[in-house]
Amino acid sequence: MADAIASAAEPGAVPRKRVVPPGRRQERVLLTAAALLRPRLRRLLAAIALGVLSLSSALALAGVSAWLITRAWQMPPVLDLSIAVVAVRTFAISRGVLHYCERLATHSTALGAASTVRTQIYRRLASGPAATAARLPSGELVARVGADVDELANVLVRAVVPIGVAGVLAVTATAVVAVISLSAGAILASCLFLAGVVAPALAAKAAASQEAMARHHHSGRDTSAMLALDYAPQLRVAGILPHVVAEAHRRQIAWGHALDAAARPAAISQAMPTAAIGISVLGAVAAGIALAPTAAPTTLAVLMLLPLSAFEATVPLPAAAVQLTRSRMAALRLLDLTTPDGVGVTGSAQPVSLPAGPGRLSADVCVGHRQTRSDLVTVDLPPGSRLAVTGPTGGGKTTLLMTLAGLLPALHGQVRLDGVALSDFDSDELHSTVSFFAEDAHLFATTVRDNLLVARGDCRDDELARALDRVGLGEWLNNLPVGLSTVLTGGAQAVSAGQRRRLLLARAVLSPARIVLLDEPTEHLEAAEAEDVLRDLLAPTSDLMTAGRTVVVATHHLPNDSGCAELRIDSA
Template sequence: MHTADPLLSAIGLLRPRLPRLLVAWLLGTLSLCSALALAAVSAWLITRAWQMPPVLDLSIAVVAVRALAISRGVLHYCERLVSHDAALAAAGTARGQLYRRLATGPAEAAARLPSGELVARMGADVDELAGILVRALLPIGVAAVLAVAATAVIAAISPAAATVLAACLLVAGVVAPWLSARAATAQEHTARGHLAERDVAAMSALEYASELRIAGLLPAVIAESQRRQRAWGAALDEAAKPAAIAAALPTAAIAVSVLGAAVAGIGLADAVAPTTVAILMLLPLSAFEATTALPGAAVQLTRSRIAARRLASVAPALSDSTDQSATGRQDCTLTPALHADLQAGHRGEQSVRVRLDLSPGDRVAVTGPSGSGKTTLLMTLAGLLPPLSGRISVAGHTLAALPEADQRRTVSFFAEDAHIFATTVRDNLLVARGDCHDDELAAVLGRVGLGPWLTGLPDGLATVLSGGAQGLSAGQRRRLLLARALLSPARILLLDEPTEHLDSTDSEGLLRAVLAVPGLFGSDRTVVVATHHLPEGGSFRQVRLPHEGSAGPASAAPG
């Protein structure tokens, strides 16, 4: 089945400024054309000076050489400024679109990735994607124009030499980049696979050295690690062969083109002026200046294509994920009932069967030992993970069938390790709801017990939390995350360990306020809390998850 090139959709992500790219292309073309003209004028000047004419006959050529030499550097510098500005702007646009897709697209696409992997894709992969503008498209466009211009100039002198030059330019500008791209692909797949096997063998020897030594297996494991190291080196050498050939081809092409020009010049020596012969023989040296960047451009195309594929896997297109049809649309001012009869967990690992009916205003505490699946259950109820079996319905509609925006406004999960940004206190709260005023933010902080802390901050809500979570104690971090939940517009709130790391007195009091009706969240919202500790008393229900290895559905009981 034919699959569209991911780079095509990637260009839509970047949304590059075409006028600025055209300016950069024009500046780059003029810069290398200045180098080409510099070679021609220098060849004419050297040959004409050998004939010892009056000095005034050389003055224009001398000034032209100086002007071309200066303009080449100035134009190249300006091209760098314009092209990098366009690439940085395109990278910013791509990140904005990707964040928007992550916020409005299927949550499971991002939830299945570790946070470090997600950050790497939003960072390094976007940079690789934006690099296609500066390191691939512009060099290819400039090289095409320069090759045509150089061939046309040589053709005006000697069609035979122009034919040789055109063939050599094709070798240096097409064959060599193709080999470079092939080498990059091989290194990306084959050599990287051998590297992973080598690392696994080495880590096994390091981590289990004592046990392996006692069992007498350590020498064999070390030998296996060494064998995989040699296999990795051999794979790198094998993958580097096309790159080595690609690196040699441009030099060979230059030599052949100069030799062809020299042969043609010898044949034309009696028919044309010596200055024309000099131009014919020296011009090919500058004609290949633009092709030197093409192998790198081919490698960049390969890397950008891989980065585009990785980004597409984590952030699908908006047209696929943001269907705003009215089917199943919920009234976001009312708290709907939620019914769940499902099996939550990860395939191949422990799972738990849960039957749960939540009416508007219910309070439910999910308890169980560490590893019993409390967080997984909440993420499944929020639609962040697909259930292994069963279904979740909200007000009679299947949760998965609702538009993504309605899902987030109806059910929202608040993780215990949610990110604290290295920005102001105000911005860390506005991520939950962006239309809050400072008075509302301050009141919410007071309700979760951070009022004295806010008063003691030097700039109040405008205080920057240096280092993000590193600028807070563990208890302050939990209370700040709880304040986000209070500000959230979601009607059904799923809180993961909201009072962990607080002292026992504060933890019990705050958890009692969370589970009370109306309590901290009022009587118009449904709250489900995953916790290890339950406060005494209260009218909440309890869902006990079974211990690891036990069977049967989770049981529900009044608190």
């Protein structure tokens, strides 16, 4: 949290831009992301077919209506018009019904694909390297698994289906008009190319130039908002809560301006289909005048009205091109999230076996970020050691602990366990041996028992009760309605800040990890109680941590009589 407050105090800080790995070509990103979407091909093809049938009904409605109006002007027997009248009614009704069915099929496919993407992302985050999520601010992570997934799924509704429908309808309409007049068909084909290819290309180019900046502001806004929501009391004490709220507001306004800037060139592309319709109608009129001496009036009417319906399929294409651009950018961020660039990934083809004993943790590293970095930090922790990491807010204490746990890469140097680099171990086995316990770890809206079993799933109820008693929650447990089975409604909202801290400390006590890294374990406790807990944690004969476990604690308030080694860290 201290690092979060420090970052919040730096207005306008720009997150480090990630580089697209070589070989990942922009135009192939969506194809790669299709493995995440896994859309049901049959439903997708059914949606396109329904869309084609719907707009074909509109095209047929225009043609039959033109024939009916012109033929009725000639005043034939009523029976000669009966079939056309029925056909007009049929096409008018079927157009709406088929369009509704197409929307149902399309949205069902898109919602199913979005659910599939989120499920895969959660599974990969849960089973993959912890650094994948740890390296991102919470606001950025929320934006990726939220808005980015929606943008990726929108490619089916707003791009793939409209493009497929427009392609089929354009060929059909051009062929029908070309049968009547080759010149009118050529004009229609040119205008359809203008409305269906040139205008979308212009819209996509405009969106690509502005969407990245808009996305940056969106992510920054979410990050600032999450800071304000998660750390409001601490930020208020630090005197920077109004600044964080103002920063979120500023990001929102900047995001709106960026989106407005992206919309201006896109507006031109939206106007191009209207111009193309006008040109095609004028071309059909000219072709009709040329055919007037030899063609029937009904044929000329069909020739002039068909282009009006032919362009209905191209109207969504500029928006579809913009959606393709946005979905491609969202896919890049999601692929970056699910396939990180080596951070926390095993460095060798065959992982090294973890040491049988507690293990000696050592490091000579510079930690932090590009903007703020620490001096060289040297750590050597034999089994059973106790170390207190102190320093000012934003000095890098949390970052150092996450680096020692293998969750973040060091800017320089290496962290080793019994002389072996952490990157050479299997990540799952490593984090069961070297565990970092964050001060803002999540409490789930479930029972007290389940919230503790997160640390170790095979604990018996008596072990859980003893752990709670050791961290000072024995009386609290006894007063709960159904003990360990009591549901914490709302998660952290069901307990006080001090009780939440003690529950998180109980997880660390229950954890099987032999090296425990605790970030601010006594924050929100009363001063006297906090000092007592710290003395117990850092004592060689601790009631909370056995003598064989290595304990590292990051804290602002180290008791003078703690008697343990102290490492003071401050970012440069």
